[in-house]
Amino acid sequence: xxxxxxxxxxxxxxxxxxxxxxxxxxxxxxxxxxxxxxxxxxxxxxxxxxxxxxxxxxxxxxxxxxxxxxxxxxxxxxxxxxxxxxxxxxxxxxxxxxxxxxxxxxxxxxxxx
Amino acid sequence: xxxxxxxxxxxxxxxxxxxxxxxxxxxxxxxxxxxxxxxxxxxxxxxxxxxxxxxxxxxxxxxxxxxxxxxxxxxxxxxxxxxxxxxxxxxxxxxxxxxxxxxxxxxxxxxxxx
Numbered sequence: 328x329x330x331x332x333x334x335x336x337x338x339x340x341x342x343x344x345x346x347x348x349x350x351x352x353x354x355x356x357x358x359x360x361x362x363x364x365x366x367x368x369x370x371x372x373x374x375x376x377x378x379x380x381x382x383x384x385x386x387x388x389x390x391x392x393x394x395x396x397x398x399x400x401x402x403x404x405x406x407x408x409x410x411x412x413x414x415x416x417x418x419x420x421x422x423x424x425x426x427x428x429x430x431x432x433x434x435x436x437x438x439x440x
Numbered sequence: 441x442x443x444x445x446x447x448x449x450x451x452x453x454x455x456x457x458x459x460x461x462x463x464x465x466x467x468x469x470x471x472x473x474x475x476x477x478x479x480x481x482x483x484x485x486x487x488x489x490x491x492x493x494x495x496x497x498x499x500x501x502x503x504x505x506x507x508x509x510x511x512x513x514x515x516x517x518x519x520x521x522x523x524x525x526x527x528x529x530x531x532x533x534x535x536x537x538x539x540x541x542x543x544x545x546x547x548x549x550x551x552x553x554x
Contacts, residue, residue, distance in 0.1 A: 336480075359539045370444070370530050370545030371483070378540050417482060425534045425541035426473040430482035 329354045329420050333431035340408050341439045348403040348434050350392075350418030359421025360401040361428060362392055366414045374416075377401065388412070413438045443467050446531050446546035453521050454554050461516040461549045463531030469544070471537050472514040474506060475530040477548070483530055489514060490537055518551075526553045 330353045340346050352358055359378050363371040375386025382394040392403045401418060415435050419428040444465045453459040463472065471490050475483035487496045489508045503525070505517040518525055528548045534541040 368548070368550070370446075370532070370547045371543070372545065373542055376540075376542070421539040423539050424488075424537045425539055425543055426471065426488050426532060426537070427485055428539075428543075432482050433480065435480075 329429045331420050331431035333434050335434045337435045339437040346405045346408045350401045352420045354420050361419040362403050363417045364414050410438045444544050444546035446549050450550050452552045456520045459518050463514045465533045469533035469535050471534045473532040474516050477528040521553045
């Protein structure tokens with residue numbers, strides 16, 4: 328069965344600092360991997376996705392993620408965090424049905440001034 | 441412009457009183473999904489429609505039902521809400537059910553049960 332682990336429940340970074348959010352997955356085949364962001368009281372918005380090809384994928388809002396098969400990881404990064412990046416971030420691994428993706432439990436990002 | 445619209449934004453109901461949540465989409469997508477998300481948890485898929493075909497998740501309680509009268513609209517009916525059903529309910533769409541399809545989410549309806 329597929330699963331996703333986001334080891335960090337809560338991360339605090341200073342504005343302008345770099346960010347890395349961790350995601351580990353378990354999946355029997357080549358995974359489809361996603362990162363979503365959810366602002367308070369809002370739905371989820373897709374940041375980026377990986378299906379195949381280049382293991383470093385670029386997303387919206389200056390985010391990128393790197394797929395590392397050997398580590399079963401798909402960590403999300405941003406070189407310089409903005410206060411507006413404060414939100415909850417979900418990593419997900421795809422299923423044969425897009426909507427049945429398995430989501431991690433999320434990482435809450437707080438940005439300090 | 442909002443593409444997946446959920447109404448209302450906040451809904452308060454009484455214990456045991458039926459409630460309906462609404463979702464509409466302007467994307468003409470084939471698939472519409474309903475998720476339940478409790479505080480600080482991942483979204484949990486309740487069911488989805490592919491066109492008119494309803495697909496229930498095995499662990500979705502019978503208390504939760506859904507209707508899709510046309511392509512644009514999908515409703516979530518909770519027949520007898522309990523205190524444990526208080527949550528954010530998210531609607532999402534995708535063009536197809538393929539695993540590489542992008543999901544488009546609405547802003548959610550926050551349900552409170554008194």
